[in-house]
Amino acid sequence: MKNIYEYYAKWIREGKLKPSSDWNKDLKVKFTLQDPCQIVRKSFGDAIAEDLRYALKACVGEENFIDMTPNKSNNYCCGGGGGFLQSGFKEQRLEYGRIKDSQIKETGATYCVAGCHNCHAQIHELSEHYEGHYQVVHFWTILCLALGILGPNERTYLGDDLKGVNVFHPESEM
Amino acid sequence: MAEGAIKLGGKKKKSTIMDMVKEILPDGGNLNACLTCGACSSGCPATGLEGMDARKFLRMAALGMDEEIMKSNWPWMCTMCQRCIYVCPMKIDIPQLIFNIRSRRPRDQRPKGIVASCDMAMKGETLSAMGTSVEDFQFVVEDVLGEYQEAQPEFADMEAPIDKKGAEFFLNQNSREPVTEPDEMVPLWKILHTAGVSWTYGSKAWAAENYCLFIADTENWKKMLHQQADMVHELGCKTYLNTE
Incomplete structure (x- = not known):
């Protein structure tokens, strides 16, 4: 039983994947990262959080990654886990997420990478509800973008600023 | 004629949640292991929801307030993210308590x-x-x-x-x-x-x-x-x- 974040980093270190952050050299789009409680604090600890940062920085550029405070094993839960999203307590869930929204806004990042689906859904909703309007993306999207293999139909969660960047087979847009 | 001696404590309800709390303490610990320092609550995004927080919840369990605890919806607003036990100096497993309380609700009354x-x-x-x-x-x-x-x-x-x-x-x-x-x-x-x-x-x-x-x-x-x-x-x- 392993988590793929560990392997993203491993495959980059071994040269099996060669992402480049050149696409972001001039754009300087800023990214932050949500550490999923289940994977980091509850399962693999800070080591896997470091792996995910290593992989993300390789894709967006070291200078374009801004961590939340606190982070890694000390990170705050976003409020999407434990069944909260399906429990019917929406008002309380958004209140719970207020602290996460503030953390993200304080980084100034326009993108938050969320590897976990519950985090993804919750933070997306927080972005709209508290009008931070930051984008929430899966890591695989950013990795493929940096590998130059992200097609036009795989950009659902990218904002308009990145819809047309480094597009693989733009003619296949549907 | 004098009646028989009044038996003290006969009405005292046995707290089953209290037993659960004991089980989730680290090995060899007891309820005094909670220092009531509040580290759990101060770093918890669920603090304040429904007027509840992690420390209060544990104290209520320790005081045998089973009925109030079972009525509360707060266990469904704690995500069991484990930040509380991560920072707890005595490693008291509050998320496990939350899980156990969730499991005690009749299934048809869970969300x-x-x-x-x-x-x-x-x-x-x-x-x-x-x-x-x-x-x-x-x-x-x-x-x-x-x-x-x-x-x-x-x-x-x-x-x-x-x-x-x-x-x-x-x-x-x-x-x-x-x-x-x-x-x-x-x-x-x-x-x-x-x-x-x-x-x-x-x-x-x-x-x-x-x-x-x-x-x-x-x-x-x-x-x-x-x-x-x-x-x-x-x-x-x-x-x-x-x-x-």
């Missing part, structure tokens, strides 16, 4: 949305909380794969295998992509293809989500895990790879 997702997962072989069948999953994977092999010739050899025996990795898959946004499955396939990784989905037990855990339905949670493990063993995969 309907989570119960429905657990029930749906248990209905089929895929364990998908969205009810995706073996056939539907296979169809969508093959359909999407075919489209991309054609539209992006560099990936003409890309695979998205189902039930490939002896693959190194058994991948799980959240139901959200195959059901609502199939194109979102593709970036991961491309990454695995580019890295030259040997992997497979299972036709059964591929779903990544587990709502039975959230609903504290231990029996069905266990069943799900067994079905997943059986599938991985059946295919002879070395590693179950969680993709989220």
Whole structure:
């Protein structure tokens, strides 16, 4: 039983994947990262959080990654886990997420990478509800973008600023 | 005639939640192990919801306020994220207490949305909380794969295998992509293809989500895990790879 974040980093270190952050050299789009409680604090600890940062920085550029405070094993839960999203307590869930929204806004990042689906859904909703309007993306999207293999139909969660960047087979847009 | 001596403490209710609290203390600890320092509550996003917080909740349990605790919806607003136990100097497992309290509610009184997702997962072989069948999953994977092999010739050899025996990795898959946004499955396939990784989905037990855990339905949670493990063993995969 392993988590793929560990392997993203491993495959980059071994040269099996060669992402480049050149696409972001001039754009300087800023990214932050949500550490999923289940994977980091509850399962693999800070080591896997470091792996995910290593992989993300390789894709967006070291200078374009801004961590939340606190982070890694000390990170705050976003409020999407434990069944909260399906429990019917929406008002309380958004209140719970207020602290996460503030953390993200304080980084100034326009993108938050969320590897976990519950985090993804919750933070997306927080972005709209508290009008931070930051984008929430899966890591695989950013990795493929940096590998130059992200097609036009795989950009659902990218904002308009990145819809047309480094597009693989733009003619296949549907 | 004097009546018999009054027996003291006869009306005292036995607190079962108190027993649970004792069980979740670290080995050899007792209730005094909680220093009431409040580190749990001060770093918890659920603090204040329903006028509750982690320290208060534990104190209520220690005081035998079982009825109030069972009435509260707060256990469904704690996500069991474990930040409280992470910072607790005495390592008191409040998330486990929350889980146990969730499990004590009659099943039909637990939040309907989570119960429905657990029930749906248990209905089929895929364990998908969205009810995706073996056939539907296979169809969508093959359909999407075919489209991309054609539209992006560099990936003409890309695979998205189902039930490939002896693959190194058994991948799980959240139901959200195959059901609502199939194109979102593709970036991961491309990454695995580019890295030259040997992997497979299972036709059964591929779903990544587990709502039975959230609903504290231990029996069905266990069943799900067994079905997943059986599938991985059946295919002879070395590693179950969680993709989220």
